Structures are given as C-alpha cells and as structure tokens.
Amino acid sequence: MRPTEHAEQGLNSSHSVRPRPLVPTDPRNPAPSSQATRRVMQAIHGKRTGLEVKLELALRTGGVKGYARNAMTPVGRPDFVFGRERVALFVHGCFWHRCPVCRLPLPKSHRAFWSAKFRRNRARDKEVRNRLRVRGWTVLEVWGHELGDSDRVASVIARSVLARRKRQAQRRS
Numbered sequence: 001m002r003p004t005e006h007a008e009q010g011l012n013s014s015h016s017v018r019p020r021p022l023v024p025t026d027p028r029n030p031a032p033s034s035q036a037t038r039r040v041m042q043a044i045h046g047k048r049t050g051l052e053v054k055l056e057l058a059l060r061t062g063g064v065k066g067y068a069r070n071a072m073t074p075v076g077r078p079d080f081v082f083g084r085e086r087v088a089l090f091v092h093g094c095f096w097h098r099c100p101v102c103r104l105p106l107p108k109s110h111r112a113f114w115s116a117k118f119r120r121n122r123a124r125d126k127e128v129r130n131r132l133r134v135r136g137w138t139v140l141e142v143w144g145h146e147l148g149d150s151d152r153v154a155s156v157i158a159r160s161v162l163a164r165r166k167r168q169a170q171r172r173s
C-alpha cells in the first residue's frame with residue numbers, strides 16, 4: 001500500500017477526486033513508446049478497477065455480506081474488508097501482480113524497468129499479507145482470471161468468512 005494511494009482514498013479526498021492516470025504515476029516511468037502502447041496500458045489499467053467491480057458483483061450475487069470497500073485495517077486499506085471477522089480480501093490483476101498461473105509476458109520495451117516494478121509489486125503484496133496475518137487477520141487474494149468463475153470465488157470467500165465467524169463465536173462461549 002503506497003502512501004499516495006492512501007492519500008487518494010483518504011476520507012477528505014471526496015471533493016478532490018482526480019481522474020486515474022493512464023500510466024503509473026511513478027515519475028521514473030518510461031513514456032509509452034507509441035499510441036498503441038498507450039492504449040494497451042490504458043486497457044490494462046482500466047481493468048484493475050474493473051476487477052474490483054467484478055468481485056463486488058460476485059460477492060453480491062453470492063449473497064456475501066458484511067464487507068466494506070477499502071476500509072482501514074492495521075495495515076492499510078485492502079480492496080475489501082470484513083472488519084468484524086478480520087478478513088482482508090484483495091483482487092490482483094494477473095498482469096500487475098504477476099499471476100503464477102497466467103504468467104503474462106513482460107512488455108517488450110523497458111524490460112529492466114518493468115521487471116523491477118513487478119518485483120516491487122510482489123514484494124509489497126507479500127509484506128502486506130504477512131503484516132496482516134501476524135496481526136491475526138485472514139488474507140484472501142483473488143486473481144483476475146479466477147473471476148471467470150464468480151460462483152466459486154464467492155463461495156470460497158463466504159466459507160472463509162463463515163469459518164472466522166464460527167471461531168469467534170466459539171471463543172466467546
């Protein structure tokens with residue numbers, strides 16, 4: 001979770017919503033080499049938000065309740081948060097987070113830049129995951145390609161949340 005993302009999603013930012021940039025905001029980014037590249041980047045970027053929308057749709061259709069989007073946890077703001085059960089849910093784009101199943105190819109130009117960027121993305125995912133788990137959270141990560149089977153995704157999430165609920169009830173009794 002980068003501080004810039006926090007700033008954009010902060011409580012006070014509702015009046016200053018900036019349009020999502022077409023390319024990552026990192027100033028070290030190479031400029032897209034052509035219109036075609038730019039369109040590809042745009043499509044990929046648009047997809048990321050699309051994944052969150054898709055996942056939310058899967059949750060709603062599957063009757064999964066009790067989550068908040070981007071709610072605050074001890075470790076930033078996951079995409080979806082079941083606060084009471086302490087379940088953090090992330091949806092990862094297969095390209096940006098380097099899905100081990102899809103293994104999408106690196107962009108052809110600026111390879112060193114991209115592989116460093118992807119390494120950072122993965123390192124950050126891992127760090128967030130570990131920090132949440134250490135604090136007693138269950139971390140669920142959904143890959144973009146898994147959203148093709150939204151029923152399955154919803155039921156896996158529902159099972160996890162339910163398991164947490166049961167454990168919490170047992171501890172109370």
Ligand SMILES: [Zn+2]
Nearest residue numbers: 094099102145
């Ligand atoms: Zn994938």
